[in-house]
Amino acid sequence: MALRYDGQTVVVTGAGGGLGRTYALFFASRGANVVVNDLGASTNGEGASSKAADVVVDEIKKAGGKAVANYDSVENGERIIQTALDAFGAVHILINNAGILRDVSFKNMKDSDWDLIMLVHLKGAFKTTKAAWPVFRKQKFGRIINTASAAGLYGSFGQANYSAAKLGLVGFTETLAKEGEKYNILANVIAPIAASRMTQTIMTEDVLKALKPEKVVPLVAYLAHADTGETNGIYEVGAGYVAKLRWERAQGTLFKTDESFTPASILNRWAEIEDFKGAQYPSGPNDFLALLESAKNLPTNAQ
Numbered sequence: 001m002a003l004r005y006d007g008q009t010v011v012v013t014g015a016g017g018g019l020g021r022t023y024a025l026f027f028a029s030r031g032a033n034v035v036v037n038d039l040g041a042s043t044n045g046e047g048a049s050s051k052a053a054d055v056v057v058d059e060i061k062k063a064g065g066k067a068v069a070n071y072d073s074v075e076n077g078e079r080i081i082q083t084a085l086d087a088f089g090a091v092h093i094l095i096n097n098a099g100i101l102r103d104v105s106f107k108n109m110k111d112s113d114w115d116l117i118m119l120v121h122l123k124g125a126f127k128t129t130k131a132a133w134p135v136f137r138k139q140k141f142g143r144i145i146n147t148a149s150a151a152g153l154y155g156s157f158g159q160a161n162y163s164a165a166k167l168g169l170v171g172f173t174e175t176l177a178k179e180g181e182k183y184n185i186l187a188n189v190i191a192p193i194a195a196s197r198m199t200q201t202i203m204t205e206d207v208l209k210a211l212k213p214e215k216v217v218p219l220v221a222y223l224a225h226a227d228t229g230e231t232n233g234i235y236e237v238g239a240g241y242v243a244k245l246r247w248e249r250a251q252g253t254l255f256k257t258d259e260s261f262t263p264a265s266i267l268n269r270w271a272e273i274e275d276f277k278g279a280q281y282p283s284g285p286n287d288f289l290a291l292l293e294s295a296k297n298l299p300t301n302a303q
């Protein structure tokens, strides 16, 4: 059974190349109306050109699909959503994919390296989502896929700015999932790995061959489908590998919060603090209060 998207409108940001292009081609081939957004910027966010989006729109149309181009920066996300509404009268699926890099050691990172990364990745996803949100709520349907990175989940040399923005998108997604669920707005976030101009200089030819962007598409398409019930998920995906991630918290130690709670008491109980035996998998701030309640039975420093 092929999952199809007939009558649905999909907005893909940064769809002029790399992963975004493959998403756009796929959704169009499965019946969706596609907004191909791309600023046509360089990998480090310089310049602009309508060509990147136009080429993908042409490709879709030649194959018999429906697509329109949008050349705005995601910083002006409301214009991208407006393009969808003007052309197709709706938006159902939003894939926040546009991205750039400003890799530099933290020692040499400038304010401008930090600010531009935050603007494109975080503010960009905020702006498109903010504009699509009322439409999603009204129609009681929305699918949002945000794009994080292993750099954000784990850290990566030379990418303090990018890592911060990418993990920011994880928190953004988790909250959207919570606020959207009752309106059937489902939000998930992926940390993809794929051959693109972003990775072509840091990987060997052989590795790049295994990392075709097309191998990320099935997960994104599944998460975007009307039949999926998945929300609040974090996934690593690439080269045909797909895995879900979750937060893990050690069982921990509850200290008595009197004068006995000192740095030395932390030192003495460090092994327990970082012991992941009996770990928990929290999914919201309230879990912490529940934990405190249940932790009353844990050994304390007073013993």
Ligand code: NAD
Pocket (backbone or CB within 6 Å): 013, 014, 015, 016, 017, 018, 019, 020, 037, 038, 039, 040, 041, 042, 043, 045, 052, 072, 073, 074, 075, 096, 097, 098, 099, 100, 120, 124, 147, 148, 149, 150, 191, 192, 193, 194, 195, 196, 197, 198, 199
């Ligand atoms: P890519 O450079 O091929 O594609 C990114 C696209 O975004 C480009 O076409 C670019 O013109 C566009 N873009 C840049 N700034 C924009 C803006 N302000 N507004 C609209 N469009 C803009 O890179 P890719 O590898 O396909 O990356 C896609 C997404 O996946 C990015 O968010 C990236 O950070 C993320 N990612 C990629 C990898 C990977 O291995 N390729 C790994 C982790 C995360």
